[in-house]
Amino acid sequence: MALREVRTMGDPILEKRSREVTHVTERMKELIDDMFETLYEQNGVGLSAVQVGVLKRIITIDISEEGNEPVVMINPVIRECDGEQEGYEGCLSVPGKTGRVKRPYHVVVDFLDEDLKPHSMEGDEVFARCICHECDHLEGKLYVSLVDGPLQDVDDVEEEQEKRTKRKKMRVAKGR
Numbered sequence: 001m002a003l004r005e006v007r008t009m010g011d012p013i014l015e016k017r018s019r020e021v022t023h024v025t026e027r028m029k030e031l032i033d034d035m036f037e038t039l040y041e042q043n044g045v046g047l048s049a050v051q052v053g054v055l056k057r058i059i060t061i062d063i064s065e066e067g068n069e070p071v072v073m074i075n076p077v078i079r080e081c082d083g084e085q086e087g088y089e090g091c092l093s094v095p096g097k098t099g100r101v102k103r104p105y106h107v108v109v110d111f112l113d114e115d116l117k118p119h120s121m122e123g124d125e126v127f128a129r130c131i132c133h134e135c136d137h138l139e140g141k142l143y144v145s146l147v148d149g150p151l152q153d154v155d156d157v158e159e160e161q162e163k164r165t166k167r168k169k170m171r172v173a174k175g176r
């Protein structure tokens with residue numbers, strides 16, 4: 001296993017459409033292992049192959065904090081979308097930045113596993129957001145094109161959220 005270099009916004013490869021996977025090679029399995037390693041090293045929740053410079057329809061997602069297993073999806077297709085959610089989104093290809101994006105609340109995605117066996121999975125909230133975000137990468141689309149208004153610095157947003165939590169705690173302490 002090895003870490004891969006994550007391409008960042010401005011790199012033209014991030015605007016390209018990734019190609020369908022028709023067979024899985026040893027090299028591709030190595031790529032998937034490397035994608036997970038890179039994802040964990042960078043504290044991300046999702047990574048697509050194009051972000052490490054490979055134009056193949058492969059995404060890796062791990063939001064295990066939310067009680068899900070790490071998952072690799074090959075040739076993912078979002079079959080159903082329901083509802084709406086809005087929240088902050090970030091991307092390893094756009095380091096230090098964040099912005100609010102509207103996404104479906106619930107998605108159903110069809111994909112192949114590493115043995116090219118078909119699966120279907122449902123996702124809500126963060127998982128749905130992540131699936132949409134990674135599938136957009138395969139079309140050459142970054143979340144920044146979906147953000148209403150300017151991108152913000154992650155540090156500023158975190159600071160603001162901390163202040164809000166503190167204010168809330170103070171109100172609770174005062175019995176309000």
Ligand code: NI
Pocket residue numbers: 090091092093133137
């Ligand atoms: Ni991303």
